[in-house]
Amino acid sequence: MCGILGLVSHAPVNQLLYDGLLVLQHRGQDAAGIVTAQGNTFHMHKNSGLVRDVFRTRNMRALLGNMGIGQVRYPTAGSAESPAEAQPFYVNSPFGIVLGHNGNLTNSAQLNDELFREDLRHVNTNSDSEVLLNVLAHELQRSTKNHQLDPAAIFAAVSGVHERCKGAYAVIAMIAGYGLLAFRDPYGIRPLVFGCAETEHGTEYLVASESVALDTLGFKLVRDVAPGEAIFIDDTGNFYSKQCASNPSHNPCIFEYVYLARPDSVIDGISVYETRLNMGESLADKVKATMGHLDIDVVIPIPDSSRPSALQLANRLGISFREGFVKNRYIGRTFIMPGQQLRRKSVRQKLNAMGVEFRGKNVLLVDDSIVRGTTSREIVQMAKEAGANKVFFASAAPPVRFPNVYGIDMPTRHELIATGRDDEEICREIGADYLVYQELDSLIKDVGRVNPSISQYETSCFDGRYITGDVTPEYLAVLEAQRSGGAPLTERRSSTQLDLNLVTAN
Numbered sequence: 375m376c377g378i379l380g381l382v383s384h385a386p387v388n389q390l391l392y393d394g395l396l397v398l399q400h401r402g403q404d405a406a407g408i409v410t411a412q413g414n415t416f417h418m419h420k421n422s423g424l425v426r427d428v429f430r431t432r433n434m435r436a437l438l439g440n441m442g443i444g445q446v447r448y449p450t451a452g453s454a455e456s457p458a459e460a461q462p463f464y465v466n467s468p469f470g471i472v473l474g475h476n477g478n479l480t481n482s483a484q485l486n487d488e489l490f491r492e493d494l495r496h497v498n499t500n501s502d503s504e505v506l507l508n509v510l511a512h513e514l515q516r517s518t519k520n521h522q523l524d525p526a527a528i529f530a531a532v533s534g535v536h537e538r539c540k541g542a543y544a545v546i547a548m549i550a551g552y553g554l555l556a557f558r559d560p561y562g563i564r565p566l567v568f569g570c571a572e573t574e575h576g577t578e579y580l581v582a583s584e585s586v587a588l589d590t591l592g593f594k595l596v597r598d599v600a601p602g603e604a605i606f607i608d609d610t611g612n613f614y615s616k617q618c619a620s621n622p623s624h625n626p627c628i629f630e631y632v633y634l635a636r637p638d639s640v641i642d643g644i645s646v647y648e649t650r651l652n653m654g655e656s657l658a659d660k661v662k663a664t665m666g667h668l669d670i671d672v673v674i675p676i677p678d679s680s681r682p683s684a685l686q687l688a689n690r691l692g693i694s695f696r697e698g699f700v701k702n703r704y705i706g707r708t709f710i711m712p713g714q715q716l717r718r719k720s721v722r723q724k725l726n727a728m729g730v731e732f733r734g735k736n737v738l739l740v741d742d743s744i745v746r747g748t749t750s751r752e753i754v755q756m757a758k759e760a761g762a763n764k765v766f767f768a769s770a771a772p773p774v775r776f777p778n779v780y781g782i783d784m785p786t787r788h789e790l791i792a793t794g795r796d797d798e799e800i801c802r803e804i805g806a807d808y809l810v811y812q813e814l815d816s817l818i819k820d821v822g823r824v825n826p827s828i829s830q831y832e833t834s835c836f837d838g839r840y841i842t843g844d845v846t847p848e849y850l851a852v853l854e855a856q857r858s859g860g861a862p863l864t865e866r867r868s869s870t871q872l873d874l875n876l877v878t879a880n
């Protein structure tokens with residue numbers, strides 16, 4: 375779940391792209407990159423690290439032009455450390471193309487092979503996003519007639535991508551000298567919205583993973599890019615769109631609402647905040663039904679993501695809500711950090727218990743989800759160390775029992791605390807006195823209530839149903855073997871040559 379951003383403006387875009395990436399930082403903390411287009415020239419800067427560390431003033435000054443794209447990365451393929459796999463990626467034929475991707479391809483090994491043997495294209499990293507870019511480039515080459523690219527040819531190329539690429543992808547790309555292209559996979563798994571702003575020079579467009587980027591940069595939400603749809607904004611500001619998939623269906627990733635997205639975003643017409651309030655309400659009902667016999671003195675959220683649910687749960691149960699943990703605002707999200715050691719250490723650095731809220735009390739800790747159990751194990755222990763009498767735990771999401779292959783980095787079953795354990799065993803494992811999980815049906819209702827027009831969600835990490843149809847037990851076994859132990863993604867190649875100043879012919 376990386377964050378992607380694209381802007382077509384009548385003024386320099388570098389600062390707005392930087393600001394937008396900061397707003398999307400919660401979607402990827404490992405690497406960041408921006409490419410701007412100035413006529414036919416791309417200016418690129420990308421590297422490993424947080425947005426604030428990657429871009430220095432001199433880098434920003436060099437990002438010239440009125441159109442650009444940016445990406446913050448949370449790797450699911452290739453390497454976590456390699457700056458060469460920071461995005462956007464670039465190819466120089468046909469035309470110049472740069473691309474930022476959110477999601478994960480499930481057939482990238484096969485595509486990589488096809489690209490090399492049949493399309494005569496070389497992919498230089500282990501990143502599935504570089505594979506995706508090369509597929510797009512090849513399809514653009516096929517659809518271009520008489521050396522001229524028009525919207526029809528671009529949309530035909532996206533149809534070609536849909537036919538070849540499997541898995542999840544929300545994409546923002548730029549074609550040098552032509553414009554900005556954005557599209558979403560035919561299942562609509564990963565989010566993508568666009569908005570516009572009217573200026574004295576004409577309409578400006580912003581495309582982003584989450585609507586919060588539109589709000590903060592002063593753009594009005596127009597709508598989501600539909601599953602399978604592509605939009606293209608040419609370099610003079612004309613807008614085109616087309617459904618490019620033959621059989622699209624809408625299945626947004628439910629984990630966006632549980633944890634990934636910011637609460638102030640609206641994704642696929644669904645306010646993330648409202649879904650989290652709903653999750654709190656239904657979790658309260660579950661707590662009442664299953665824990666009614668327990669005496670709960672206080673409800674305490676595990677900052678940050680569980681706050682809206684925990685507050686609503688406390689309100690519904692009529693139990694006082696207290697902020698028992700103080701969060702260090704300078705530590706990022708721990709779940710999306712690479713490597714278990716770093717994640718574990720960061721929980722302690724990130725959260726600290728306030729004795730007065732715990733001493734002698736029966737506390738109900740509420741989190742949005744329990745995945746590897748890194749947070750819950752530490753937090754329960756901290757609550758006990760702070761003097762809690764009993765520590766109960768409630769998760770607004772059901773147990774995560776299956777790998778995610780669509781852009782969330784949880785590729786192996788054995789790294790998940792719920793694998794091979796029932797609720798009682800998980801409760802023991804995290805050291806709690808009682809544990810309650812929400813049911814998947816309730817979670818789907820909590821999200822669905824906000825926009826009843828969407829009837830299904832991508833829920834594979836909870837129920838093992840992989841909607842793209844190509845995720846076989848063999849595929850999962852290979853993935854598990856490659857990524858055994860939840861170890862950091864492997865590094866094959868690295869490059870330090872990351873600043874490009876590319877002049878492309880047109």
Ligand SMILES: O=P(O)(O)OC[C@H]1O[C@H](OP(=O)(O)OP(=O)(O)O)[C@H](O)[C@@H]1O
Pocket residue numbers: 633676677678679680706707708709710741742743744745746747748749750
């Ligand atoms: O069981 P785990 O593997 O620990 O994963 C689940 C935890 O990770 C996330 O928090 P995170 O610290 O990433 O971000 P947040 O501040 O947005 O809650 C999530 O909100 C849970 O607290």
Ligand SMILES: NC(=O)CC[C@H](N)C(=O)O
Pocket residue numbers: 375376447448449450451452475476477478479501502503781782
């Ligand atoms: N989380 C994501 O969206 C990851 C994008 C891409 N698969 C990468 O690893 O860089």
Ligand SMILES: [Mg+2]
Pocket residue numbers: 676677678679680741742749
């Ligand atoms: Mg959390």
